[in-house]
Amino acid sequence: xxxxxxxxxxxxxxxxxxxxxxxxxxxxxxxxxxxxxxxxxxxxxxxxxxxxxxxxxxxxxxxxxxxxxxxxxxxxxxxxxxxxxxxxxxxxxxxxxxxxxxxxxxxxxxxxxxxxxxxxxxxxxxxxxxxxxxxxxxxxxxxxxxxxxxxxxxxxxxxxx
Amino acid sequence: xxxxxxxxxxxxxxxxxxxxxxxxxxxxxxxxxxxxxxxxxxxxxxxxxxxxxxxxxxxxxxxxxxxxxxxxxxxxxxxxxxxxxxxxxxxxxxxxxxxxxxxxxxxxxxxxxxxxxxxxxxxxxxxxxxxxxxxxxxxxxxxxxxxxxxxxxxxxxxxxx
Numbered sequence: 001x002x003x004x005x006x007x008x009x010x011x012x013x014x015x016x017x018x019x020x021x022x023x024x025x026x027x028x029x030x031x032x033x034x035x036x037x038x039x040x041x042x043x044x045x046x047x048x049x050x051x052x053x054x055x056x057x058x059x060x061x062x063x064x065x066x067x068x069x070x071x072x073x074x075x076x077x078x079x080x081x082x083x084x085x086x087x088x089x090x091x092x093x094x095x096x097x098x099x100x101x102x103x104x105x106x107x108x109x110x111x112x113x114x115x116x117x118x119x120x121x122x123x124x125x126x127x128x129x130x131x132x133x134x135x136x137x138x139x140x141x142x143x144x145x146x147x148x149x150x151x152x153x154x155x156x157x158x159x160x161x
Numbered sequence: 162x163x164x165x166x167x168x169x170x171x172x173x174x175x176x177x178x179x180x181x182x183x184x185x186x187x188x189x190x191x192x193x194x195x196x197x198x199x200x201x202x203x204x205x206x207x208x209x210x211x212x213x214x215x216x217x218x219x220x221x222x223x224x225x226x227x228x229x230x231x232x233x234x235x236x237x238x239x240x241x242x243x244x245x246x247x248x249x250x251x252x253x254x255x256x257x258x259x260x261x262x263x264x265x266x267x268x269x270x271x272x273x274x275x276x277x278x279x280x281x282x283x284x285x286x287x288x289x290x291x292x293x294x295x296x297x298x299x300x301x302x303x304x305x306x307x308x309x310x311x312x313x314x315x316x317x318x319x320x321x322x
Binding site: 041042043045046049069071075078079080081082083084085086087089090092093094099 | 202203204206207210230232236239240241242243244245246247248250251253254255260
């Protein structure tokens with residue numbers, strides 16, 4: 001089982017790829033895709049698709065984990081987030097992945113034990129779990145790690161309740 | 162110039178393909194994609210992508226025309242519409258199309274001369290312009306025709322103001 005967790009965004013998109021091997025969890029790849037706001041939305045949608053398509057093939061990803069978005073103050077941003085989610089759904093379909101979707105609260109609860117945890121608290125737990133990891137520049141990265149970890153644990157609990 | 166107009170939807174998605182040839186406008190293809198609500202969203206995103214990808218290749222489409230959505234009562238539907246728009250953006254990128262986007266008001270204004278026209282009024286104008294066409298079962302089809310026509314006219318007015 002190889003889980004890709006994605007925190008999508010048109011400027012920075014965090015990703016994390018975890019593998020479950022017997023009893024251990026291995027962090028295969030982690031980082032973020034940065035896209036210039038000078039590029040058109042069409043171009044960025046294309047780059048986002050190509051980047052994750054490459055990661056899925058490279059690491060033989062089997063599962064995709066994402067966060068359920070909430071409508072914020074800006075309806076246009078909410079709609080644009082939908083574009084990237086559409087791409088994630090398409091990748092799920094193209095590569096026959098299993099899709100896991102969690103609310104932000106579920107993710108924070110699973111990872112820190114507290115559903116109202118801050119991004120910084122989530123980051124600290126991730127760095128404790130993966131001590132070899134240097135503190136990433138972007139919280140999108142530790143967010144994506146938490147999402148992928150949730151995908152992995154969720155699956156586990158479904159298989160061995 | 163071959164313009165694909167799309168009125169996206171997870172149940173019915175109207176499409177229309179128009180070609181501008183010298184002084185005439187030819188309707189190459191028109192209809193709708195129907196997707197069962199029993200299928201998952203992931204599957205439907207995949208079907209929507211494959212269907213339009215096929216149409217673009219078949220008719221050597223050069224331009225894509227779509228409507229700007231407005232946030233309605235249901236935020237989740239708005240977000241889901243974003244998934245399909247993401248797919249349209251990806252197809253624009255993959256096939257190097259030119260993207261045209263119009264507000265519903267602009268489309269109705271261009272086509273009927275009145276920005277507040279009903280779907281039925283739009284349908285009637287489309288049937289007058291293309292008298293060989295039988296009245297489609299779905300207004301999504303005549304809507305898509307109006308969108309593609311707008312893409313065609315808009316381009317024309319940009320080239321020959």
